[in-house]
Amino acid sequence: MIEIQNVRKSFGALEVLKGIDLTVHNGEVLTIIGGSGSGKSTLLTCINGLEPIDSGRILVDGTEVHARSTDLNKLRQKIGIVFQQWNAFPHLTVLENVMLAPRKVKGMSKPDAEAMAVKQLEHVGLGDKLSVYPSRLSGGQQQRMAIARALAMSPKYMLFDEVTSALDPMLVGEVLDTLRLLASDGMTMICVTHEMKFAREVSDRVAFFHQGVMAEIAPPAELFGAPKSPDLQKFLAATA
Amino acid sequence: MFDTALSANDLIFLAKGAGMTIFVTLIAVFCGTVLGIVFGIFRYQVGPVIAAPLTFVLDVFRSIPLLIQLVLANAFLGMVLRLGMSGLTVACIVLTLYTSAYCAEIVRGAIESVPQPVRRAARSLGLSWRQDMTNIVLPLAVRVGLPSWIGLSLGVMKDSALVYVVQVTELLKSTQILITRLQEPLLLLMICGAFYFLISFPVARLGGYLEKRWTHD
Numbered sequence: 001m002i003e004i005q006n007v008r009k010s011f012g013a014l015e016v017l018k019g020i021d022l023t024v025h026n027g028e029v030l031t032i033i034g035g036s037g038s039g040k041s042t043l044l045t046c047i048n049g050l051e052p053i054d055s056g057r058i059l060v061d062g063t064e065v066h067a068r069s070t071d072l073n074k075l076r077q078k079i080g081i082v083f084q085q086w087n088a089f090p091h092l093t094v095l096e097n098v099m100l101a102p103r104k105v106k107g108m109s110k111p112d113a114e115a116m117a118v119k120q121l122e123h124v125g126l127g128d129k130l131s132v133y134p135s136r137l138s139g140g141q142q143q144r145m146a147i148a149r150a151l152a153m154s155p156k157y158m159l160f161d162e163v164t165s166a167l168d169p170m171l172v173g174e175v176l177d178t179l180r181l182l183a184s185d186g187m188t189m190i191c192v193t194h195e196m197k198f199a200r201e202v203s204d205r206v207a208f209f210h211q212g213v214m215a216e217i218a219p220p221a222e223l224f225g226a227p228k229s230p231d232l233q234k235f236l237a238a239t240a
Numbered sequence: 241m242f243d244t245a246l247s248a249n250d251l252i253f254l255a256k257g258a259g260m261t262i263f264v265t266l267i268a269v270f271c272g273t274v275l276g277i278v279f280g281i282f283r284y285q286v287g288p289v290i291a292a293p294l295t296f297v298l299d300v301f302r303s304i305p306l307l308i309q310l311v312l313a314n315a316f317l318g319m320v321l322r323l324g325m326s327g328l329t330v331a332c333i334v335l336t337l338y339t340s341a342y343c344a345e346i347v348r349g350a351i352e353s354v355p356q357p358v359r360r361a362a363r364s365l366g367l368s369w370r371q372d373m374t375n376i377v378l379p380l381a382v383r384v385g386l387p388s389w390i391g392l393s394l395g396v397m398k399d400s401a402l403v404y405v406v407q408v409t410e411l412l413k414s415t416q417i418l419i420t421r422l423q424e425p426l427l428l429l430m431i432c433g434a435f436y437f438l439i440s441f442p443v444a445r446l447g448g449y450l451e452k453r454w455t456h457d
Contacts, residue, residue, distance in 0.1 A: 048364055076366040087361035091379045091454070100375060101365035146361070153365060 001025055002047060002157060002190070007056035009042060016042045018212040019056070024190060026156075029183045031191045031199040034209035035235060040192045041084075043209075044159045047190070048072075048079040060157070077105060080150030081159040084166050086142040088134030094121065095130040098149045106153065113152075120148040124178050140171030144178055151182075158182065160191040196239055200224055208232045246427070250418055257414025258435045264328070264410060265397040265439075268335035272396070273389070275336065276343020281373075283344060284351045301341035307402050309334050314406045327406035335400060342392050350385030351377055383454050390447035394440050411435055 002024040009017040016039040024030050032040040045051040047058055049065045049072045058065040063075060089097050098117035102108045108116065121127055124144040134142055143163055150158065160179065164172040176198050183189060183202045193199055199206050200220045207217040210231045216223060227233045279298065283291040301309070313334045317323050325333075354377050362372045404413035415432040419425045 050360060050364060073366045073368050076364060081364045083357065083361065085357050087355070087358045089358065089362070089376055091383070101367060104371050104375060105366040149365065 001059075001061060002188075003057075003059040004043070004047070005057045005059070007043070007046065007058060008054045009039075009046060009051065010054055016212050017046070017053070020214055022207065022214060022217070024157075024188065026188050027186050028204045029187075029189045029191070029202050030205050030207060031193055031203040032207045032209055033193065033196070033199055033235070034215075037211075038209040039212040040209045041161050044081065044161050044190065044192060047159060048076050048081055050081075073105065077153050078156045079159060080153060080155035080157070081161065082143070082146050082150055082163050084162040086139070086146040086166075088137075088142050088145060090134055093131050093133055094126060094137070094145055097134065097145060098152045101149070102152050116152050116154075117148070120152045121145070123151070123181070124148045125174070138171060139167045140174045143167060143171075143175050147175075147178055147182075156188065158187055158189045160189065160193070162192050162194065164193070164195060194239070196224070196236075208235065210235070246418075246422060246424065250422070251431075253418065254411065254414050254431060254435060257409060257411040258439065260408060260410040261397065261400055261412075261436075262439060264331055264335060264400045264403055264408065265393070267332045268339045268396055268400065269393045271332075271336040272339025273343050275340035277347050279340060279344035280347025280351065283348050298341040298344055301337050302345075306334070306338055306399050307405060309338065310402060310405050327403070327408045330406045331400075331403035331408045335396060335403070338399075339392065339396050343389065346385045346388045346392065347381070349388075350381035353384045354380045383451075386447060386450060390443060393443060397439060397443075398436065 002022075004020050004022040004024075007017050007020045008015065016037070018039075020039075020043060022030075032043070034040050042051060046053050047060070047065065049070070053066055060075060060079060063070055065072075065075065089100065092100065095114065095117055098121060099110075099113045102113040102116055103110065106113075118127065118130065121130060124147055126141060126144055126148065129137065129141065129145075134145065137145065147163075163179070164175050167175060172195070176195060179189070179191065179198070180202055191199070191203075203220045205217055206220045206223045208215050208223065208227075208229070208231075210229075215229050216227065216232050223232070224236065227236055279294060283295060288295070310331065314327065314330045317325050317330055317333075358380075359372055359376060362376045363369075367375065400410060401412040403410060404416075409417070411432060415428050419428050422428065
């Protein structure tokens with residue numbers, strides 16, 4: 001369970017998160033929608049401790065992420081994150097990209113790590129690209145590799161930060177299919193996305209962020225069917 | 241009796257000079273690189289304000305001509321501190337610091353060239369700072385910094401000719417000694433140049449080879 005309690009965060013004078021309260025239950029798929037600068041991506045990077053927060057608390061399975069005593073490297077093994085820019089390690093092959101963290105962080109043996117990496121890469125449809133360098137892959141393939149790389153750590157939670165935003169429209173579908181697959185496997189996921197159709201389809205709940213505030217949260221049928229706040233109505237009208 | 245013909249002994253004398261050039265260069269490049277990596281990582285890690293004193297000292301080593309550094313260091317270590325160091329030791333120390341000053345800049349630039357989001361991705365997988373440094377930053381930074389580092393090493397090898405001012409007889413000084421005796425400057429300088437080329441060429445080729453091997457894109 002991920003519990004976000006009254007989290008505030010500023011970059012300089014700009015407050016990007018203005019007291020967020022949100023609980024994500026195990027097995028739940030939560031999508032976050034909202035305009036750019038609404039704080040939704042920042043929230044994800046705060047959840048795995050890549051960004052500090054100014055006040056409030058984030059608890060992952062009861063462990064306070066930003067407590068001094070928390071071993072972030074250990075905690076991050078539980079929380080996979082995939083970014084808008086896929087950030088492949090360019091000097092490693094696809095297989096090595098996925099094997100690196102299981103080997104170094106989890107201390108898995110080479111055959112075990114390789115078996116895990118192959119399994120995850122096949123899962124995302126890259127079983128035939130193992131010995132290729134990332135520069136030879138399309139954006140969609142690199143993004144799927146990044147997903148496999150995160151999954152190879154067997155995380156309990158997956159965070160997706162606008163993973164299709166930097167992709168050619170032709171390639172969006174293959175990445176969304178991978179996310180659908182994960183959701184149907186029962187993975188607990190938080191997806192920041194601009195893909196409304198996707199959000200409507202896979203989410204248990206959808207949250208709408210507006211100017212650093214979670215303005216509305218509801219199951220997709222309700223949120224898309226009967227938006228309450230005028231900001232959400234405007235947002236949905238603009239993205240429809 | 242002066243013998244004015246080039247003999248085998250003279251060539252051995254030159255080879256010994258070349259050996260000294262290689263020795264001084266190896267020490268300076270090895271120690272200078274180790275120090276340069278430490279200084280470079282330090283400068284990158286702590287930011288410009290805290291690193292300012294170190295940056296200043298390194299700038300001094302980069303700005304003052306090597307010849308002057310050697311003479312001043314020799315005088316300071318010998319006469320002021322009375323350490324009784326040999327000229328060779330002084331030469332190695334000065335060349336090491338001189339190399340490290342340049343190397344620190346190469347290292348800092350190479351680390352900066354590794355995209356922050358890639359490092360973020362590594363950390364998000366649970367890699368520690370050290371693991372990120374050794375598995376992601378180092379391999380990528382080496383690819384960026386290698387051409388400059390090869391250039392620096394070859395430069396240091398040639399600059400090491402100046403250590404004659406602290407009574408170290410390396411390749412160029414050996415050549416000058418022979419020129420004085422044999423009065424054959426052009427021939428001897430050509431031989432000397434050939435020696436320098438023989439030392440440099442494999443290093444330059446090795447650099448080219450590594451660059452090619454590491455290119456995947």
